Amino acid sequence: YQPKYDLRDGKVVGLEALLRWHKSEGEIIKPADFIPVAEGSRLIIQIGQWVLQNVCRQIRSWRDNGFPAVPIAVNLSAYQLGEQNIVDIVVKAINDAGLAPKDIELEITETFLIEDPVIIAALHELHKYGVRLSIDDFGTGYSSFKYLKNYPIYALKIDKSFIDNIGNKSDAAITEAIVSMGHTMNLKTIAEGVETTAQVEFLRSIKCDIAQGYYLSEPLSGDKITKSAFHPFKF
Numbered sequence: 548y549q550p551k552y553d554l555r556d557g558k559v560v561g562l563e564a565l566l567r568w569h570k571s572e573g574e575i576i577k578p579a580d581f582i583p584v585a586e587g588s589r590l591i592i593q594i595g596q597w598v599l600q601n602v603c604r605q606i607r608s609w610r611d612n613g614f615p616a617v618p619i620a621v622n623l624s625a626y627q628l629g630e631q632n633i634v635d636i637v638v639k640a641i642n643d644a645g646l647a648p649k650d651i652e653l654e655i656t657e658t659f660l661i662e663d664p665v666i667i668a669a670l671h672e673l674h675k676y677g678v679r680l681s682i683d684d685f686g687t688g689y690s691s692f693k694y695l696k697n698y699p700i701y702a703l704k705i706d707k708s709f710i711d712n713i714g715n716k717s718d719a720a721i722t723e724a725i726v727s728m729g730h731t732m733n734l735k736t737i738a739e740g741v742e743t744t745a746q747v748e749f750l751r752s753i754k755c756d757i758a759q760g761y762y763l764s765e766p767l768s769g770d771k772i773t774k775s776a777f778h779p780f781k782f
């Protein structure tokens with residue numbers, strides 16, 4: 548789980564669940580090495596359901612222990628969104644843990660936001676139900692302005708590749724343009740992969756809303772998350 552910080556006051560406004568596969572003693576496999584394989588074999592449907600259930604249970608236990616009630620983001624594969632019963636799966640995971648829809652945010656990679664009517668219908672239903680939807684890796688896919696208009700989106704996550712090169716004039720301009728467009732469209736903007744003070748300073752200067760990255764906090768395993776993980780970051 549990696550915290551997200553408000554760039555104005557440093558408050559933790561949410562966490563993102565990032566999957567790890569503890570394959571054997573001490574061996575941890577990163578999602579980049581197994582999610583694409585799981586997507587190819589449809590195993591992603593079961594893994595995705597397992598992630599949703601376990602994240603909801605984890606939130607329940609944090610709430611029972613008096614942790615702040617910030618939404619937790621789950622990454623969703625487009626293959627999951629294409630399943631007819633994705634809305635039922637999300638609703639069930641939330642209900643079974645005694646949570647509310649606003650406790651969950653779903654991050655969907657932009658590359659896959661194709662104009663599939665099944666996916667569009669699912670997004671609208673999830674939004675109506677009350678979960679927040681964010682576009683992940685924004686700027687790397689088609690960046691179609693049409694879906695910004697037509698999809699019920701809460702936030703844009705500016706891809707790490709732009710943040711990495713923010714010292715570069717064009718990447719800085721692209722980042723600034725995404726933030727400005729996001730605000731005009733009433734969307735929150737989130738910078739991912741923030742690693743330096745200079746990046747934080749630039750993002751604050753262009754009024755990007757939220758930041759996430761090793762500079763602020765690395766992802767922590769669920770059992771290592773204590774109340775201190777919710778402490779504000781002092782800029």
Ligand code: C2E
Pocket residue numbers: 549564565566577578579582595598621622623624654656683684739740741742759760761762766
């Ligand atoms: P993502 O959603 O774009 O997540 C951001 C990735 O950047 C994470 O890698 C995170 O650990 C890493 N990161 C965060 N801050 C920094 C930083 O400051 N510097 C650098 N170099 N990296 C940083 P991770 O955890 O390996 O996840 C990779 C991708 O796997 C994710 O990209 C996401 O698309 C996917 N993924 C992760 N968990 C799930 C899941 O439960 N389901 C699905 N379908 N995909 C997942």
Ligand code: CA
Pocket residue numbers: 563622654683
């Ligand atoms: Ca993500």
Ligand code: CA
Pocket residue numbers: 683684706707739
């Ligand atoms: Ca990314």
